[in-house]
Amino acid sequence: MIVDIDLDKCTSCGLCDPICPADVIHMEQNGDKEFPVIQYPEHCVTCFNCEIFCPEQCIDVHPIVRRRPLPW
Ligand code: SF4
Ligand code: SF4
Numbered sequence: 001m002i003v004d005i006d007l008d009k010c011t012s013c014g015l016c017d018p019i020c021p022a023d024v025i026h027m028e029q030n031g032d033k034e035f036p037v038i039q040y041p042e043h044c045v046t047c048f049n050c051e052i053f054c055p056e057q058c059i060d061v062h063p064i065v066r067r068r069p070l071p072w
Pocket of ligand 2: 001002019020021022023024025043044045046047048049050051061
């Protein structure tokens with residue numbers, strides 16, 4: 001299950017919202033930018049899409065495996 005998004009490294013690109021098949025992550029306005037919020041963590045199917053596709057590698061789905069190597 002998704003455990004953390006490091007908002008200090010997040011660039012607000014928004015990719016993690018549409019790429020999640022379970023609609024867990026939602027972009028929300030925070031100051032003058034939008035940042036991802038883990039809205040429905042209980043719906044996470046642990047597919048690792050968000051962690052793999054985040055260009056800043058700031059999402060952790062698994063608490064042990066950090067900075068998962070890219071599959072390509
Ligand atoms: S994909 Fe990564 S950098 Fe982009 S909004 Fe999501 S957490 Fe931030
Ligand atoms: S691991 Fe998959 S289901 Fe869970 S938040 Fe990330 S993209 Fe969504």
